[in-house]
Amino acid sequence: MDLQTARRKWFAHGTVGVLLVGAGISVLFDAAYRRLSESVVEIWVAEGTLGFVLFMAGLSFFGSAIRYMVHMDRMVEYADRKARRKTKQRRSDSRKLRLETDDADIRVRSRKGQGPVPLEA
Numbered sequence: 001m002d003l004q005t006a007r008r009k010w011f012a013h014g015t016v017g018v019l020l021v022g023a024g025i026s027v028l029f030d031a032a033y034r035r036l037s038e039s040v041v042e043i044w045v046a047e048g049t050l051g052f053v054l055f056m057a058g059l060s061f062f063g064s065a066i067r068y069m070v071h072m073d074r075m076v077e078y079a080d081r082k083a084r085r086k087t088k089q090r091r092s093d094s095r096k097l098r099l100e101t102d103d104a105d106i107r108v109r110s111r112k113g114q115g116p117v118p119l120e121a
Contacts (some may be wrong), residue, residue: 003075010068017062024055 028051034044 001071003072006068006072006075010065010072013061013068014065017058017060017065020054020058020061022058024051024053024058027051027054 027047031044031048031051034047038044
């Protein structure tokens with residue numbers, strides 16, 4: 001799974017989850033109101049069960065959206081870690097490189113400021 005697929009699934013599951021949670025809570029409150037105002041038990045029990053099912057389905061979708069969000073975070077973290085490791089490896093490789101001079105006269109600056117001094121091999 002790539003980052004774009006995870007992002008699409010995160011957005012879709014999150015949106016559906018939030019909508020189902022809201023619908024479930026709304027239906028549950030309507031069932032509670034019916035329970036107080038009507039004497040027919042089957043209606044408010046069925047409506048309450050439907051509200052509870054919608055609410056739980058919404059939580060399930062929302063949990064799935066969180067899972068995809070974690071997948072996205074790990075993909076980004078892995079890519080950053082891989083890039084840092086590659087940069088670190090390049091730095092260590094460049095430090096290990098040695099200049100082959102074919103016995104050329106190499107001059108370096110002295111620390112005391114005395115000018116260039118031939119480097120002894």
